[in-house]
Each structure stands twice: as C-alpha cells, then as structure tokens.
Amino acid sequence: MLKRFPLFIRHVMYNLRGGFLVRPLIIAVVLGLAGGLLAGLEQAAPAMSAWVPAWLFPSHSDSQVAQLILGGIAASVMTVVSIVFAILLMTLTLASMQFSPRIIVSFAKDRVTQWTLGIFLGTFLYCIAALPAAHNFPERFEPVVTVIGAMLLAVMCVAWLLFFIHHISQAISVNHIVDRIATETEAMIRDTMPEPALHKRLSITQVPPADPEGVDVLSGTSGYIRYIDANRLVALAKAHRITIQALRRVGHFVPSGIPLLKVSKEHKLTPELETELLAAFDIGPTRTLQQDVEFGILQIVDIALKAISPAVNDPTTAVSCVDQLSRILICFASREPIDLAYYDPPGVLRVSIPWLGLDRLIDSAFEQIRMYSKGDVAVSLRLLRALGDIGATVPDRRVRELLAERGRRVVTGAAATVGDSEVTEMLLRLTALEALASQGS
Helix, strand or coil, X not given: CHHHHHHHHHHHHHHHHCCCCHHHHHHHHHHHHHHHHHHHHHHXXXXXXXXXXXXXXXXXXXXXXHHHHHHHHHHHHHHHHHHHHHHHHHHHHHHHXXXXXXXXXXXXXXXXXXXXXXXXXXXXXXXXXXXXXXXXCCCCXXXXXXXXXXXHHHXXXXXXXXXXXXXXXXXXXXXXXXXXXXXXHHHHHHHHCCCECCCXXXXXXXXXCCCCCXXXXXXXXXXXXXXXXXXXXXXXXXXXXXXXXXXXXXXXXXXXXXXXXXXXXXXXXXXXXXXXXXXXXXXXXXXXXXXXXHHHHHHHHHHHHHHCXXXXXXXXXXXXXXXXXXHHHHHHHCECCXXXXXXXXXXXXXXXXXXXXXXXXXXXXXXXXXXXXXCCHHHHHHHHHHHHHHHHHCCCHHHHHHHHHHHHHHHHHXXXXXXXXXXXXXXXXXXXXXXXXHCCC
8 A cells, every 4th residue: 555655646646636636625625624723712712802893793792693503604605505505406407418527527626616515514614613602501702703704705605606607608618618628638737747849750650669578567556657757767667777668658558467567577566566566556446637748638529429320410609619629739749749758777677658649649739620520611620720720830741741641631531421512612621731841941
C-alpha cells in the first residue's frame, strides 16, 4: 500500500479539482466547525453578544428564538439542496443523452456546482453545530453572534442560489460544454508538456520497438491507464540497472493478467520490484484528463457525431466542435513532444513509454467526423479549414503532408454525395492546404 502512496496523493489532488466529494466536503466541514467553535467561544465569553445591536437581534434573552431561527434555516437549506440537486441530476441525465455520457466528468469538475453544494451543506452543519448552544437549562444562554452568522449565511445562500441558477442555465449549452472540455484539455497539455516546441524532433509518433528478450510484468488489475509516473520508473530502472518498457500508453485498457511492462533482466525482477513497478501506474475504471489528451478530444468528437446524426441533424454544433478540436491540436503542436525514451545517465536507455503523437491525435479528432459528415458541406469545409489552421502552425513537412492527405480524404468522401459547386469550394481549400504542405521544411 505504501508503494502506491504517491499516486494516491495525486489521485486525491485530482479529485480535489473535480468531483462532488472532496471540495464540497471540505467547505461543509469548515463551516460546520465554524458554527460549533463560534458558539463555544460565545458561551465562554458572553460579552460578545453585547456587540450585536438590539435592532438587529431584539431577543437577546430568549433561547427559543435562537433555536427557532437555527432550526428553520437548517430545514430550509436542506429542502433547497434536495430540490436544486434533483433538478441538476435530471439536467445532467438529459445532457448526457443529448450530447455524450462522458460530459458528466466535466460537469463534476465545475467549481460553481462544487461550491454551491459545499456552501449549502456547510450552512446546514453550521446551524446543527450551533443549535445545542441555545438552551434554558441549567442556565439560559442565547448564542446571539452565532445566530447572526447563520442569518448571514442564509442570505448568502439565497444570493448564491440565484447565481447558481444563472450559471447552470449557461453551463448546459453545448457551446459552453465544448469550450470547457477544450479549456481543460489545453490546461492538461500545458501541464504534461511544459516546454514550447523547438521543432527539432519529428511530430510523427515513433513507438520504440518491443524488446523480444525482456520478461513480462503482468497487470494486477483491470482498467484504463490514467497516469504513468515516468520519473519513478526511471529511478527504479537506474537503481536496479535494468531497462523498462511500458507496453501500453495512457488511455489504453489493460485487463488483469495482461503484460503491462517488459524488464530487461529477468533475474533482477523480484516480487518487491514488480510491486514497485506496478505502483507507478494509476489504473482505474474510467479515463481521466490527468495525462490523457485523447480523452478530451474523444468527448468533443462524441458530441460532434451526435450532432451530425440523422436523428439530431445539427451541423452548427458539429462545426463548433471541429473549431475546438483544431484549438486543442494547435496547442498540442505548439508544445515540445513528450519523450518516448528516458536516459539516465545520458546514452543509457532506462525507460521507454509509448505516447500519443500529433498524427494519431489528428486521426482521433477528425477521422470519425469525416466519415459521418460526407454529405454535410458545412462540416466538410470546416474540417479543411481546421487542417489548414493546424498546418500553418507546424513547420514539420511530414506533418503538413499528413494534413494534406487527410484533406484529400475529406474531399474524396464528400465528392460522391454533394454537388459540383460545393466540391469546387472544397478543392480551393485543399489546394491551399497542399501548397502549405509543399512549403514545410
């Protein structure tokens, strides 16, 4: 268990940014503790209640009024929470059916929703924690300052509720959903690939060949690879003087008992080392945006495919998705590619890990949309424009030629279903794309 502790900490920190558990729980506990501590402090120093003007809280001598206010606020807040989040879950269900079930992940990361849940539950806990302080026996005590705090929290809940309704009405729009997914994916790209592109290496994927003499390390669990700790693998390889090769990349599903790694020297692969190697992989039931660029792209592709399906027939949404996909790919192309091989010391190969390259990302982003939009002129034209925009940011000639070849596929597929005038416009864009490819270095 201790071997996986670093990944466990990372997983918790990732959940802190997304999910309805960590951040709302922290906010609720903090407000609940504040209610109990403030009531206890006021009981230890009764003079605090004299600071509250009589016009703000006239009944300074009736504990039942304090109990009524605290109890009423707690009951009202929980009622509002139940109604609001029942409506939210229904909205998420409808949105997942309309667009894609994978967008629920991005909704769970919405900080406004997390803060809404935390503030409302925290107000409830605040009132519950302060309620026992208002009593008549053995002596009368009214937590006046604490009750004023509860009233201020209630007013804040009303204002926050209005803001939340306004926010959620915008958050369920498809343009907002796609933009949020693209923004989160770009942030992950910059975190995973921090260096700007120097264009000294090819952007085409070059997966290292498998070592036929290596010994397999089998996966102990089934799930998707969500994160690979490359630095930890390098440290283990250097300490044991071995070469480690990851057989599957982030985003791949690996069943239990299937080879996940290859190690160069079989006699050094002890059960302890095998446990440490497996602990460098975060494997779970769902894909996440910790290192998985393709997952963000596939979410937008799902929305685009739903939009251009005959049942929906919404090419405008598909066009918007293509625009956001080009934005992600341009961001990816502007960063220095992730190392496929790690050396320590220089010249000594320690670890090789397959990563997704720009060529594979382009196929993941556009290939399915191209196949299902052959009869849609607007989407096909936007695909050609997106390919041209990406090509304008990449000086690598091989990538530009790949983009031109993808553009030819778009035109060839659409030519069989659309008119000659539409094909002429596509050919103009394809010509510009091919001219761009010939200019690459």
